[in-house]
Structure formats: C-alpha cells, structure tokens
Amino acid sequence: MGRSLLFNQDVGMKTSELDYELPAELIAQRPLARRDDSRLLVYERSTGRVEHTRFSDLPRLLPPETLVVVNDTRVLPARLKLSRPGGGEAEVLLLERLEGDQWEALARPSRRLKQGMQLGAVEFLESRGEGRWRIKLTGEPAGEAPLPPYITEPLPDPDRYQTVYAAEAGSAAAPTAGLHFTPELLGRLQSERVRLHIGLDTFRPISAETLGGHELHSERYEVYADAWERIGAAPHVTAIGTTTVRVLESLARGAPRAGRTSLFVTPGFEFARVNALVTNFHLPRSSLLALVMAFAGIEETRRLYALAIEQRYRFYSFGDAMLIL
Secondary structure (H helix, E strand, C coil), X not given: CCCCECCCCCCCCEHHHHCCCCCHHHECCCCCCCHHHCEEEEECCCCCCEEEEXXXXXXXXXXXXXXXXXXXXXXXXXXXXEECCCCCEEEEEEEEEEECCEEEEEEECHHHCCCCCEECCEEEEEEEECCEEEEEECCCCCCXXXXXXXXXXXXXXXXXXXXXXXXXXXXXXXCHHHHHCCHHHXXXXXXXXXXXXXXXXXXXXXXXXXXXXXXXXXXXXXXXXXXXXXXXXXXXXXXXXXXXXXXXXXXXXXXXXXXXXXXCCCCCCCCCCCCEEEEECCCCCCHHXXXXXXXXXXXXXXXXXXXXXXXXXXXXXXXXXXXEC
C-alpha cells in the first residue's frame, strides 16, 4: 500500500489537535426529506465572514466562473451478514475488488474466522491483520448499504446513501458532501466529474500520536482526459468533498489520470487546484478533518466547528454541510 504522500506539511502535528466534543444528539441518524434542504455554514477565508443558510443557496454563493467537481463513485451494497457453523453471526464489509472474484474486506469477529472457511458466498483466503481479509465472493455483492457505525437507525431507502450522480460502483462509503445535491441543483452549476472509490480509511481514526505517523491506505481513482483538461483550464474550482480534493491535488502534482492515491492532506499543504470546498462535518481524529484544517486553517476550523455545535448543526454522513470560500 505504501506510505502516505505528504508535501511540506506539519507531520509533527499532534493527533490530539483533531479532537473536539460533540453532543451525541447532533449526530444525524437519517437524511432530510429533501436533499438540498440541509443547512450550510459558509466561511469566507479572506474576510472571516460567516453566513448561515441552506444548501439550495449554493449557486448564489459560488463565484459565477467556478467549475464544481464531484466524485461520482457509487456505494456497493457491501455489508454482508453471514452465519457461522454452530451458530453465531459474522459480518463482512467489502472494501475493494482486488481482481475477479477476490476482494479486500473487513470481517468480524475476525478472531473466530479461519483461512479457508466458507460462509455462504464468502470464502476467507488470507488474514491481513486489523480485521482485514482477502476473500473470495461468489457472484456480485448483494448486501446492505454500508452505513457507518455511528448511524444506528435503519435506512428505509438505500438510494439516500447514494449521490444522485453516482455512476460506477466501487466504494465502501458515500462521498457524503455530494448527498446534498438534487439533479436540479447540480443542473444550475457548471460541473465536472472525477472518481475515487472510497475504502478503509473512512472507517479508521488516526491512532498515531502525530499525523506523520499515520499511514493512509491508497484508494483507486480515475479522471477522463477531457474532464481533466476542463478542470485544468478552469479559472476557479470548487471541490465537492474531501475525496474530490485528493484526486484533484494528486493530479495537480503530476499523478497519472488513473491509478491509486495515498495523498494525505494535513495543515501546511499548498493547494494547487482547489479554490473552494464543500464538505460535511467530520469525526474527531479523522484524516478528513485534517484536510479541512489544511484548507481553512487549524484555529479557524476549531472556531467553525464550535459555532456549528452552538448553532445545532447536524453532523457526519447525513448531517449538514460547510462551504469554505
């Protein structure tokens, strides 16, 4: 998987600086009835101005010349519930197709699973540590939407954990900043697509003492030639979500248009292609929060998160959003 890519960043920053206290009732358990009715906290970096509005106002808030870039990955029905011999349950979360019918997956209870064990359509081929397995899956994924563990309520409509522009299936989690868009809202903006299939690190907090000690697992991405040409020529780019940022900034540093990226964006990073960012509110000690701090500033992000908590914004996957200009 290789080491994380870091460019002149503060690798000595303590992970504890990504901590904050969140009242449990602010963790959104279900999506709103209308996607673009979520709240939007707007922060203008050049002036420090803050505005509280609705996501449906996004076209009014963005510069008219901006190109909005989205991640059009589709979430796999990746959570497979299995029965173990002699009773007991097992659960497999598909992370990424390796080749053919082989996948990388998270499995539990990992200590009770053995190499060569067959549970339904899943054969366990090799343990890779930390609950990760290489498995063989007979047929295509046919499980449930892989909702994060902090969402404890069932999701009646699995399509609400997909963006309206989702295309090729391959992710173990949704690019959640894009969940706020309706087709009509996106149609009012100049937009382009990239694709990054979201994997393990969405579920993995930073456990190292410093950010430099954290290894970001690589994820597969693809950008079509005409899309990158348009993005490269755009006078202003608004990235929808942290995964989109990682694709754009990888290519801006010479990465090929298709491959894998382990770019870890932390404070001190110099953004080469992204001018504005739409993002949800992220978990403490996450690489996603580190990216937001890199874009908005460490103290500014802390202030904005404290304000969002004070104003009772909804947090995480089905929560509200923030626009950083």
